[in-house]
Structures are given as structure tokens and as C-alpha cells.
Amino acid sequence: MRKVGIVTDSTADLPKEYIEKYNIQVVPLKVLFGDEEFLDxxxxxxxEFYKKLTTSKFFPRTSQPSPSDFIDxxxxxxxxTETIISIHLSSKLSGTYQSALIAKSNLEDLxxxxxxxxVPxxxxGMIVLEAARACEQGKDKEEILKLINYLINKIKVYFVVDTLEYLQKGGRIGKASAFLGNLLSVKPILSIGDGEVIPVExxxxxxxxxxxxxELMKEDVSPGSPIKISVFDADSEKEAYKLIEMVKSEFNVTEVIKSTIGTVIGTYVGPGTVAITFYEE
Structure with a gap:
């Protein structure tokens, strides 16, 4: 029996190869276009989602997993496993965390x-991945929980969106509402703070x-420090690779994970979004 098993939800947007390699269990959220329901x-x-997003007459809605999805x-x-560690999307952005808590309360013997x-x-995904790697290395639950807490406090993210329309329509704009108005060719740089979207510049x-x-990353990272990064995009892969090369030329990057923003998070940020998350090793 393994010591620890890791569970997350589909908004982690982890590439399939990492999910399979580290045996990460993923509970999917749902996306709805009118009466059509899909699993993220x-x-x-x-x-398929980004094509549908720009052609459908319906603006998509999202739905958290039910407690029974987690119970299964x-x-x-x-x-x-002896212990289950279940790491989820910010509770200020979704009820997924709450569903997981309800499931836990129904399984008191585990x-x-x-x-x-x-964070989203x-x-x-990076937090989940490092937790799963620690599991594979045979770390015990206390060590893994300590690592997760460290990463939650350490990891940073910046992202640029083409428009704030999707965040506004989806009700997830948070404090970035300060940037609403006539943006034209202006691109809002956003981040996540205290579990919600915040404006940067x-x-x-x-x-x-x-x-x-x-420039913002340089304020967060000590000169020469090794960093791990993930660059992820919503239907903007060419731009994502451009950002990767720019970052690699400026920082001591020890790992790069390229990913794609999935259907749930994509509902709120919209096509054209490019993001980078990083932390010092």
C-alpha cells in the first residue's frame, strides 16, 4: 500500500503525461453550452472548446463536481493508500473545494x-505535480503537506488577457474590475491574490x-536563482512559446512545462490569454 495518494480537479490543467506518470487522480468539472453538458x-x-466559444450562441457556464464524484x-x-491529499481550485473561484470537504465528511474512516x-x-497544477513527485519519492504526509503549504505561499503567476469580457461575463473578474473601460489595444496584466483575480498593470x-x-518576475526572483516555470495559454500557443524563450533568456530556468488552459478556466479568461507561473527552487 502506498503512503499517500494525490487528488486534484480538472482545472489544474496538467498535461496528460504528468497525470499518468505520477498517478494523479483528477475529478472533472463540467462546462455547459445551453443544454449541452461536457466534462472538462x-x-x-x-x-474544440475554443472553436465553440467563438461560434456558439450560448455563453458557457461551469459547474463544480458533486460530493459523490469525490466520494467515488x-x-x-x-x-x-494510507492517506489522501486532495488539492483544489481556489474556493473564491469555485465550489469545488466545498464539494471535496462534504465528501470527506462522509468518509470519516479515511x-x-x-x-x-x-489558485487556478x-x-x-505545479503544486499538485510537486506533491505527486514527493509521493513517488516516499515522503510521508506531513512532509508533503508542508511542501504544499510552502508552494501555495511561494508560487507566483502573471497572465495577460485579450479582453476582460470573459472574466466579467463569468463573474470572476474580482478586483480586476478596476481595469474595465475602453482598453482598445491595451492588454491587462493580471495575477491571483488571496484566491481571486487582481489587476497588476x-x-x-x-x-x-x-x-x-x-520585469515583474525579476522583482520576485533573486538574481541567478533556479526557477521552475509553466507557461499556459488559451488558443495562443505561438505566443506562449515566444514567452518561454524570452523567460529562458533572462532566468536560470531548470524546468519548463508547457500547458493549455482547459475548458473551465478558458470560460473565464477567454481565447488569447497567455500565463506564466513560477517559483524559486
Whole structure:
């Protein structure tokens, strides 16, 4: 029996190869276009989703997993592991964390730790990945919980969106509402603070926005320190690779994970979004 098993939700946007390699259990959220219901990254992949997003007459809605979705996963994993650590999307952005807590309360015989990561997408994904790697290395639950807490407090993210329309329509704009107005070619740089979207700066043009993101990173990273990064995008892969090369030329990057923003997070940020998350090793 393994010591610890890791569970997350589909908004972590982890590439499939990492999920399979580290045996991470993923509970999918749902995306709805009118009466059509899809499971995030199961029967609706990002490529299909972004096409649908721009052509459908319906603005998509999202739905958290039910407690029973978590109960099914926890029961199965409970037969294989001594402890379950379940790490999820910010509770200020979704009720997913709450569903996991309800599931835990119905399984009092299992040792389950449910964690609000306070972040979305590959910011969450990087935390989950490092926790899963620690499991594979044979770390015990206290060591892994300590690592997760460290990463939640350490990891940073900046992202640039083409428009604030999707965040506003989806009700997830948070404090970035301060940037609403006539943006034209101005690109808002945003981040996540205390579990919600926060404004950072307004920059004219995508290329200048990337340069500003690198300046911001330099304020967060000690010179020469090794960093791990993930760059992830919503239907903007060419731009994502451009950002990766810019960052690699400026920092001591020891790992790069390229990912795609999935259907749930994509509902709120919209196509054209490019993000980078990073932390010092």
C-alpha cells in the first residue's frame, strides 16, 4: 500500500503525461453550452472548446463536481493508500473545494486532507505535480503537506488577457474590475491574490506586456536563482512559446512545462490569454 495518494480537479490543467506518470487522480468539472453538458478535458478538449466559444450562441457556464464524484474517487484511492491529499481550485473561484470537504465528511474512516490552493489552472497544477513527485519519492504526509503549504505561499503567476469580457461575463473578474473601460489595444496584466483575480498593470500591445511580465518576475526572483516555470495559454500557443524563450533568456530556468488552459478556466479568461507561473527552487 502506498503512503499517500494525490487528488486534484480538472482545472489544474496538467498535461496528460504528468497525470499518468505520477498517478494523479483528477475529478472533472463540467462546462455547459445551453443544454449541452461536457466534462472538462474528457469529452470536450480545449481545441474544440475554443472553436465553440467563438461560434456558439450560448455563453458557457461551469459547474463544480458533486460530493459523490469525490466520494467515488476517495473510496477507490482509500483502498490503495494510507492517506489522501486532495488539492483544489481556489474556493473564491469555485465550489469545488466545498464539494471535496462534504465528501470527506462522509468518509470519516479515511485519512483525507482537503486543501484550498487559492489558485487556478497550472498554478494549481505545479503544486499538485510537486506533491505527486514527493509521493513517488516516499515522503510521508506531513512532509508533503508542508511542501504544499510552502508552494501555495511561494508560487507566483502573471497572465495577460485579450479582453476582460470573459472574466466579467463569468463573474470572476474580482478586483480586476478596476481595469474595465475602453482598453482598445491595451492588454491587462493580471495575477491571483488571496484566491481571486487582481489587476497588476495595463500595457499597450502583447509584446510589451510580455516584457513587463518579465520585469515583474525579476522583482520576485533573486538574481541567478533556479526557477521552475509553466507557461499556459488559451488558443495562443505561438505566443506562449515566444514567452518561454524570452523567460529562458533572462532566468536560470531548470524546468519548463508547457500547458493549455482547459475548458473551465478558458470560460473565464477567454481565447488569447497567455500565463506564466513560477517559483524559486
Amino acid at each position: 478535458n474528457v469529452n470536450l478538449k480545449p481545441v 474517487i476517495y473510496k477507490k484511492l482509500g483502498e490503495e 485519512d483525507i486532507h482537503v486543501i484550498d490552493s487559492k 489552472s497550472m498554478v494549481l 495595463k500595457i499597450r500591445g502583447r509584446s510589451n506586456a510580455f516584457k513587463k511580465m518579465i
